[in-house]
Every structure is written in structure tokens, then in C-alpha cells.
Amino acid sequence: MATKVCTNASCGATSSIKWRCGWRLRSGAFATLCDQCGSAYEQSTFCDTYHSKESGWRDCSSCGKRLHCGCIASKSLLELLDNGGIGCISCVRRSGSTPTDEKIDGFATRNNVTEVRSASIDNNLDTDNVDVGRPLQSGDAEGNEQNSLLQSGRDDKNESVGKIKREQIVTAVGEVGSSSFSNFNHSPIGSSLFSKRCVNKESVGARDLYDSLAQTCLSITLGAPGNTNLVLDHNGTIEGGEHSRALPSLEQGQRSRHLMPKPPKMNPGIVQDATTKEMLPQIRVARPPVEGRGRNQLLPRYWPRITDQELQQISGDSNSTIVPLFEKVLSASDAGRIGRLVLPKACAEAYFPPISQPEGLPLKIQDVKGKDWVFQFRFWPNNNSRMYVLEGVTPCIQSMQLQAGDTVTFSRLDPEGKLVMGFRKASSCATLQKLPVISSYSGLLQSMKGSPDLHINALSESFHAVDGDLNWRRIDRHGGRPNEGLAIQPLLVPEKKRSRNIGSKSKRLLIDSEDALELKLTWEEAQDLLRPPPSAKPSIVMIEDHEFEEYEEPPVFGKKTIFTVRSSGGQDQWAQCDNCSKWRRLPVDVLLPPKWSCIDNAWDPKRCVCSAAEELSPMDRENLLKLDRDLKKRRIMASQKPIHELEPSGLDALATAAVLGEERGDSGAACVATTTKHPRHRPGCTCIVCIQPPSGKGPKHKPTCTCTVCMTVKRRFKTLMMRKKKRQTEAEVAQRNPPGWGPKDEIEVDSASRGALLALDSSDPEGRQAVVLESGGHGNAVCIDKAVEMNKAGKIDLNCHPYSDDQDAQAAVSERMSMMSLLQVASLPLETYLKQNGLDSLVATEPQASSTSQAQQQPVVESEEKAPEDSHLASAGGERVTTTPTATGGNEGSCRPDNAQTDPV
DNA sequence: TTATTGCATGAACGT
DNA sequence: CGTTCATGCAATAAT
Numbered sequence: 001m002a003t004k005v006c007t008n009a010s011c012g013a014t015s016s017i018k019w020r021c022g023w024r025l026r027s028g029a030f031a032t033l034c035d036q037c038g039s040a041y042e043q044s045t046f047c048d049t050y051h052s053k054e055s056g057w058r059d060c061s062s063c064g065k066r067l068h069c070g071c072i073a074s075k076s077l078l079e080l081l082d083n084g085g086i087g088c089i090s091c092v093r094r095s096g097s098t099p100t101d102e103k104i105d106g107f108a109t110r111n112n113v114t115e116v117r118s119a120s121i122d123n124n125l126d127t128d129n130v131d132v133g134r135p136l137q138s139g140d141a142e143g144n145e146q147n148s149l150l151q152s153g154r155d156d157k158n159e160s161v162g163k164i165k166r167e168q169i170v171t172a173v174g175e176v177g178s179s180s181f182s183n184f185n186h187s188p189i190g191s192s193l194f195s196k197r198c199v200n201k202e203s204v205g206a207r208d209l210y211d212s213l214a215q216t217c218l219s220i221t222l223g224a225p226g227n228t229n230l231v232l233d234h235n236g237t238i239e240g241g242e243h244s245r246a247l248p249s250l251e252q253g254q255r256s257r258h259l260m261p262k263p264p265k266m267n268p269g270i271v272q273d274a275t276t277k278e279m280l281p282q283i284r285v286a287r288p289p290v291e292g293r294g295r296n297q298l299l300p301r302y303w304p305r306i307t308d309q310e311l312q313q314i315s316g317d318s319n320s321t322i323v324p325l326f327e328k329v330l331s332a333s334d335a336g337r338i339g340r341l342v343l344p345k346a347c348a349e350a351y352f353p354p355i356s357q358p359e360g361l362p363l364k365i366q367d368v369k370g371k372d373w374v375f376q377f378r379f380w381p382n383n384n385s386r387m388y389v390l391e392g393v394t395p396c397i398q399s400m401q402l403q404a405g406d407t408v409t410f411s412r413l414d415p416e417g418k419l420v421m422g423f424r425k426a427s428s429c430a431t432l433q434k435l436p437v438i439s440s441y442s443g444l445l446q447s448m449k450g451s452p453d454l455h456i457n458a459l460s461e462s463f464h465a466v467d468g469d470l471n472w473r474r475i476d477r478h479g480g481r482p483n484e485g486l487a488i489q490p491l492l493v494p495e496k497k498r499s500r501n502i503g504s505k506s507k508r509l510l511i512d513s514e515d516a517l518e519l520k521l522t523w524e525e526a527q528d529l530l531r532p533p534p535s536a537k538p539s540i541v542m543i544e545d546h547e548f549e550e551y552e553e554p555p556v557f558g559k560k561t562i563f564t565v566r567s568s569g570g571q572d573q574w575a576q577c578d579n580c581s582k583w584r585r586l587p588v589d590v591l592l593p594p595k596w597s598c599i600d601n602a603w604d605p606k607r608c609v610c611s612a613a614e615e616l617s618p619m620d621r622e623n624l625l626k627l628d629r630d631l632k633k634r635r636i637m638a639s640q641k642p643i644h645e646l647e648p649s650g651l652d653a654l655a656t657a658a659v660l661g662e663e664r665g666d667s668g669a670a671c672v673a674t675t676t677k678h679p680r681h682r683p684g685c686t687c688i689v690c691i692q693p694p695s696g697k698g699p700k701h702k703p704t705c706t707c708t709v710c711m712t713v714k715r716r717f718k719t720l721m722m723r724k725k726k727r728q729t730e731a732e733v734a735q736r737n738p739p740g741w742g743p744k745d746e747i748e749v750d751s752a753s754r755g756a757l758l759a760l761d762s763s764d765p766e767g768r769q770a771v772v773l774e775s776g777g778h779g780n781a782v783c784i785d786k787a788v789e790m791n792k793a794g795k796i797d798l799n800c801h802p803y804s805d806d807q808d809a810q811a812a813v814s815e816r817m818s819m820m821s822l823l824q825v826a827s828l829p830l831e832t833y834l835k836q837n838g839l840d841s842l843v844a845t846e847p848q849a850s851s852t853s854q855a856q857q858q859p860v861v862e863s864e865e866k867a868p869e870d871s872h873l874a875s876a877g878g879e880r881v882t883t884t885p886t887a888t889g890g891n892e893g894s895c896r897p898d899n900a901q902t903d904p905v
Numbered sequence: 906t907t908a909t910t911g912c913a914t915g916a917a918c919g920t
Numbered sequence: 921c922g923t924t925c926a927t928g929c930a931a932t933a934a935t
Binding site: 906907908909910911912913914915916917918919920 | 921922923924925926927928929930931932933934935
């Protein structure tokens with residue numbers, strides 16, 4: 001029971017409302033109606049209100065037939081009229097205003113259950129045509145929750161309208177709001193209505209398409225017994241029921257994470273391209289299972305995405321009702337030889353028979369070929385919980401030729417209550433494609449990153465359909481076509497978690513590493529393509545004396561180009577013609593549109609036609625591309641490596657990719673210039689990141705230099721030192737015991753520690769900046785030597801003074817001197833430093849901790865005392881010896897508690 | 906020696 | 921911070 005004030009100003013009624021409304025507006029939003037005045041008002045998301053029983057009813061504008069909005073079960077079909085108001089389906093058909101698609105006919109024929117068509121209310125809903133005073137004929141929507149496991153479907157079928165389970169209603173209305181639940185049916189309004197009603201939508205946003213796609217979900221009915229209640233309809237819910245109720249903002253929640261990007265509403269008046277048409281019937285949309293114990297807690301990743309074709313295949317010619325229950329992407333364990341299929345707990349408890357003993361019970365499951373398999377359905381106690389498994393699945397898995405990444409689906413045949421197991425091969429999924437044009441949907445990309453069945457093909461299609469030409473009636477027809485084949489359909493719903501843990505056994509890779517790389521690359525590339533909006537002029541804001549460009553408008557995508565520098569120091573930008581694929585030289589400050597060809601080459605009249613020869617020699621061209629690839633690879637490598645391994649390559653990459661300094665490579669070949677530091681940094685950018693010289697190159701900074709870069713580095717370093725000292729203090733307090741420096745501990749001097757040495761904070765530009773500066777000072781032998789001497793003389797104890805108690809005393813030393821010395825020393829090659837500090841033994845190929853002197857151990861101890869996150873800080877302070885997890889001799893699996901003893905944290 | 910079983914662990918995720 | 925679940929792994933059984 002809820003009270004809501006009508007948003008109709010002229011009404012203002014406070015209504016006691018019970019029913020959640022599922023009216024859907026043409027805009028894709030949902031409407032609810034006031035109890036009292038019947039006014040519909042639009043809500044931005046779904047209808048989250050309840051209205052009175054009566055308000056769910058409308059009269060057909062033509063015949064006066066009573067219709068229902070669809071939020072509860074009804075006996076009528078209705079449809080919204082373009083001119084506002086509501087019409088029953090028969091009237092609408094008669095008047096020709098509604099396409100009578102065969103699916104609906106077929107459905108109506110197949111089912112004697114009259115179906116409510118959840119109405120898409122026009123934005124201009126004529127509320128005058130709304131009769132809200134009719135009595136509701138349905139019963140109690142607050143009916144008892146059906147907990148009976150496999151029988152629920154059977155029970156449901158005989159449910160009268162009045163016995164519809166409350167949660168079912170919530171499921172339906174809350175999600176799409178357009179579903180009607182006549183005997184559990186999801187109404188088929190989505191496709192036909194959508195195709196008909198969105199004609200005037202000129203601005204087709206992604207969100208609308210999203211909603212529309214979401215509506216293509218197959219509807220399943222658990223309707224009247226004796227009928228094949230497979231409603232081959234593509235309307236229906238996309239997301240679980242209670243979510244809508246429990247979550248104030250569905251769209252910010254799982255919808256955005258698990259489902260399609262919000263696609264634009266299609267314009268049915270425009271014929272879509274054939275590809276899209278063919279694609280649409282295969283769209284998989286996650287659909288919350290309609291029933292089962294605890295189904296509301298079912299994670300969307302397990303929502304069945306079974307398509308109508310698959311259901312058709314499963315059901316065959318029988319009259320059984322297919323109730324998709326859940327699905328699961330097979331993990332390596334599931335598909336392995338062990339023969340244990342881990343069942344999602346919620347699914348197991350919701351859809352499989354309850355078991356009280358770990359031994360469980362045998363469960364007969366039929367596969368799509370009709371073969372029965374008997375698995376042991378059991379559980380293991382686990383963390384005060386249970387872990388459900390199906391044992392003995394190997395033969396079945398092998399029979400289906402499934403492997404990790406494939407998906408098994410579980411459905412139930414009603415009224416028999418038989419469990420049916422289907423599958424979907426991951427290999428049937430769309431292969432990865434680069435998506436240079438959709439990175440504005442960052443969330444989408446993010447979710448796609450974790451999905452092996454990246455539905456990018458279809459996604460791409462969807463975006464191509466942004467023009468609004470998707471024909472959803474096509475779906476209906478297609479959906480109604482039986483036996484189109486079960487497998488080999490592209491999955492269209494990106495879901496982050498579905499495919500996790502596929503791949504290497506312990507790393508729980510989200511996706512195949514190659515795919516991940518590719519996708520990463522795609523994303524990075526997309527980032528690189530971001531350009532400031534061409535028409536927009538940035539406003540310059542000053543932050544800490546640095547200029548930042550601020551744009552009012554979002555960035556746009558430009559054509560991918562490659563920047564090079566000539567040995568003379570000049571910079572070039574190279575773009576490839578879309579038509580002839582020749583590379584053309586452009587000024588560096590040119591921003592190209594996504595499509596560009598020679599004819600657009602206004603900067604080089606000689607080469608403004610495709611017939612003009614390419615300026616680059618084949619070798620140059622190859623170099624150009626090679627450098628671009630190298631850069632790309634470095635970027636991936638850098639992003640893939642853990643921080644402690646990252647730095648060397650990061651530095652290299654930085655050096656390679658950094659702004660063009662004066663000291664270019666002498667090879668004469670063009671080298672790839674910037675645009676890799678940050679997508680928004682372009683040649684000529686004078687920001688703090690870009691003005692720094694590449695490692696080891698460019699003008700040297702003197703210790704007394706007060707340039708912007710140096711001052712920033714100093715500030716940064718100071719902050720780091722302060723933090724470090726603070727942590728040191730905390731560590732000392734927490735660890736009064738002698739450092740865990742036992743025989744089993746080893747030290748390892750390797751490139752990684754070297755990397756850590758130079759790592760300040762690779763994640764932020766300032767950190768890189770500091771690194772670069774260090775490198776920049778690398779060649780300053782005088783400074784380095786001086787610093788080393790200072791260190792040797794004890795003026796600066798590189799190993800411990802950042803942590804020592806006499807830090808204050810050290811503060812007496814010139815801060816600049818101290819800091820710069822540290823920086824400079826830090827930039828020394830590791831071996832040089834070790835030798836200069838009498839740590840030659842550590843340079844040995846196989847360093848042995850036990851062989852080091854106590855004095856030599858000190859830095860190691862220091863290092864060990866640091867929390868892992870501090871290692872780079874410690875290194876920045878001059879420590880060059882670190883322990884690594886592998887150095888403890890344990891494998892990754894066995895190093896759990898043992899290593900903790902040396903961990904102050 | 907290999908396969909199976911049962912449980913423990915911890916990363917990922919959800920709240 | 922709690923839960924889930926993929927996977928590791930030791931114990932046990934089978935070969």
C-alpha cells in the first residue's frame with residue numbers, strides 16, 4: 001500500500017494505490033495514472049508507483065470495450081492509438097491503424113487466452129479517453145507466493161487472474177512495464193507496437209534502442225493447460241522483478257551492467273537493412289525467470305537468454321510449455337574432466353529440488369536431443385553456505401561438445417516439470433570487432449570487456465540502426481518461425497560477469513587474454529580517437545598555474561592518424577585515405593573527421609586525389625605502421641603488467657612516445673610521436689605532462705631548476721616522502737618485533753625492482769613526470785656522483801632516512817638538495833648504485849639473502865617492512881632491493897598465510 | 906600413479 | 921563487509 005500524490009496539477013489527489021502500473025509511453029518511459037483523475041504522467045524510468053485496481057482499466061475509444069493497461073492480468077487486448085487514447089486490438093485492426101502481424105494472430109489462435117497488450121501510452125496520452133472508474137475483475141494480487149519448486153509452473157497455469165503472484169506482477173511491471181500477465185503471459189506489445197508507434201521519433205537515442213531491444217525478449221507463458229503456451233513474442237521483461245521494486249533506479253543498476261546499451265527507438269517507417277533484420281530475431285535478451293524460489297535474487301547473469309528458436313527446438317512439437325530457468329557459462333572447472341558443474345546457488349535452490357543432505361539426489365535432465373541424463377545434484381557445505389554442484393556431467397558436456405565459455409541453459413518443461421538442458425556454444429558468438437565509434441558508451445565497453453561473447457556484431461548493428469530503422473515486427477515473425485535452429489546465434493547482451501573465470505586456471509581471466517588485449521586495444525584506440533569538438537572553443541582554466549582546456553561539448557571521434565617527427569624536428573601527421581588507403585601527410589594540428597579521403601586533403605594539393613602517388617615509400621610506410629603497432633603493443637604491455645613490472649617498459653614507452661624532444665633518433669626514420677600520453681594530449685599541447693622531455697632526452701634539468709616540471713616533481717616527491725614517513729611510523733608501531741628476515745627470505749634484484757625503483761606512481765601523469773625527470777637527470781653524471789658521494793658520506797642515507805627517526809634532522813639539509821639527490825641517485829642504474837654502495841654481492845646473478853651482511857640487509861629489511869603498496873615509494877627513496885612473492889619459494893597458492901608474518905599489515 | 910572426492914581459499918562481486 | 925563460486929589441493933580411492 002502506498003500513497004502517492006497525483007502529479008496532475010489539476011488533480012493533486014492523494015491516492016491510495018495498490019497496483020504498480022506498467023503503462024509504457026512511446027518515449028520508452030513509463031506512465032502511471034492517478035487513481036482519481038486518471039491522468040497519466042510520464043516517468044523517466046519505469047513506473048514505480050501503484051495505482052488503484054480500477055485505474056488499470058481503460059475503455060477502447062472505439063467500442064468502449066474494457067481494456068486493461070497490462071500491469072495486471074486482463075482479458076483484453078489493447079493498444080494505444082496514435083492520436084491518443086486506447087483502442088482494443090480488434091478495433092485497431094479493423095481500422096487498419098495497427099499492423100496485424102501474424103505473430104499476434106498466431107498467438108491468439110494458439111492460445112485461447114486473451115492477451116492484454118500492455119499499452120504504450122503516447123506521450124500525448126489523451127486522458128479524456130481514460131476511464132479509470134471501472135471495476136477491476138482481477139483478484140488479489142497479493143496472493144501467496146508460490147514456493148513450490150518444479151510445480152510452480154503447473155500451478156501457475158491454473159492460476160486465475162486473481163491468483164497471480166505478487167512477485168510476478170512486480171517482475172513484469174517493474175521491468176518493462178509493458179508486460180501483461182494474463183496467466184503469466186508476457187504481452188507481445190513490444191514489437192508491433194513499437195514498430196508502429198515510434199514513427200515520429202526523430203531523435204533516436206541509444207537509450208531508446210536499448211529499451212527496444214530489451215523488449216525483444218521472448219515471452220513465455222505458463223498459461224492455460226493444454227496449450228502450447230510458448231508465446232513467441234519479443235516483448236517481455238528484461239530484468240528481474242523485485243529489482244525494480246527494491247532498486248530505486250533500475251537503469252543505474254543492473255540494467256546498465258548487464259544489458260544492452262540503450263538503443264535508439266527504431267523508426268518503423270524506414271526499412272532497415274537486411275543484416276539488421278536478420279540479426280534481430282537472434283537477439284538474446286536476459287530475461288528474469290518467471291518463478292522459482294528466490295528467483296528474485298537470481299543474478300541477471302543467470303537469467304536465461306534463450307531465444308525463441310531455442311525454445312522451439314526444445315519444446316519440439318510437444319504441447320509442453322518451456323520455462324527457461326537459468327543459464328550458466330561453463331567455467332573451466334565445469335567443463336573440465338572433474339565432471340562437476342557448479343550450480344549457482346540461487347538457481348539451484350530456486351529451480352532444483354530441495355536437498356538437505358550433501359549427497360543430494362539424482363536429477364534427470366533431458367538434453368535438447370531428448371536424451372535423458374542423470375546427474376547427481378548435491379551440495380557441499382561452504383562458508384556457512386552451500387555450494388551446489390551437478391556431478392557426472394562430463395558425458396553430457398562431451399556429448400554436447402561443450403567447453404569452457406559455452407553456456408548451458410536449464411529450462412523446465414511444463415506440465416511435466418521435466419528439466420531440460422540446452423546449450424549455446426561460445427564459438428557461435430560474435431567475434432570481437434573493433435569498435436571505434438561507440439566509446440561514448442563507456443559503460444558498454446566496460447561491460448564488454450569482460451565478456452567473451454561480445455555481441456559486438458549485433459551491437460554494431462544496433463548502432464548502425466541508430467538512424468531509427470529497426471523493424472521490430474520482423475522479430476515477431478521471425479520469432480514465430482519454428483525450429484530455426486538452436487545454436488549458433490550471436491549473443492547480444494553484454495554482461496560483465498558472464499564470462500569471467502574463463503581461461504587460465506588461477507587467474508580467473510575475464511576473457512581470453514587475446515581477446516582482452518584486443519579489446520583493450522580497441523578501447524585505447526577509441527580513446528585515442530577522441531578529439532575536442534571541432535566547433536567548440538575551449539575555455540581555459542588555470543589550475544595550479546597550468547592551463548587546462550575545458551569544453552562544453554563532449555569529445556568527438558576523429559580519424560585515426562599517426563604522428564611522426566622528422567629528423568629535422570618537424571612533426572607530421574599521417575592519415576590514411578578511406579578510399580585508396582594511401583597515407584597522406586597532414587599538419588599536426590589537423591583534426592580529421594571519421595571519414596576522410598584524399599579528396600579532403602586540402603593541405604597537399606598534389607595529393608588531394610587518390611590517384612596521386614603516396615608520399616611514403618613502401619619502407620617508410622612499413623616503418624610508420626610498424627611504429628604504430630609497436631606503440632600499441634607497448635601500451636598494452638604497460639597496461640597489462642603489474643605496477644612493479646611495469647616501469648621499465650613504461651619508461652621506455654614513455655620515452656618512445658613522449659613529446660618530441662630535441663634529441664631525436666638519428667635513424668632518420670620517422671618515430672611515433674605523442675598522442676599516447678593521454679588521448680587529449682596532442683602535439684603542441686603544453687600541459688604538464690606533455691612539456692616534459694622523454695626519458696634521457698631533452699634538456700637537462702638542474703637541481704636548482706624551478707621550472708614547472710621540476711617544481712611539480714618536487715612537490716610530488718615531497719608528498720610521497722611525507723606519506724612514506726607516516727607509513728613508516730605506523731609500521732614501526734605495529735611491528736616491534738625484529739623484521740621477518742629469516743633464512744627462508746630471499747631477496748631478488750631484478751628488473752622488476754629496478755622498475756619499482758623508478759616508479760613513483762605510474763598511474764598518474766605526475767608520477768610519470770617524476771620518472772621522466774629522473775631519467776632526464778640521468779645523464780647528469782656530476783649530480784649523480786655528487787649525490788652518491790653524499791650518500792656514501794652519510795649525509796643522506798638513501799636506505800633509511802625517509803623512515804628514520806632523525807628525519808627532522810635531515811630536514812636541515814636543504815630540501816631541494818635532498819630531494820634532487822634522491823631523484824638523481826634513484827635514476828642510477830641499479831648495478832651502479834649497488835656497487836657504489838658496496839652492495840656488490842647483491843649484483844650477483846643469484847642473490848642470496850643469507851650471504852648479505854647485516855648492513856646490506858638493512859635496506860631489504862626496510863623494504864620488507866613496507867606494505868606492498870609502499871614498495872615503489874621505498875624504491876623511490878633509493879631502496880633497490882625488494883622481495884618478491886616468488887622469492888619466498890612458495891608458489892602462488894601456498895603463500896597465503898606464511899608470508900603474512902613479514903607483512904606488518 | 907592416476908582419478909576422484911570433499912573441502913578450503915580467495916577473488917570477484919553484491920550490498 | 922558478506923556472499924558467491926571458480927579453483928586449488930589434500931585425502932582417499934582406484935588402477
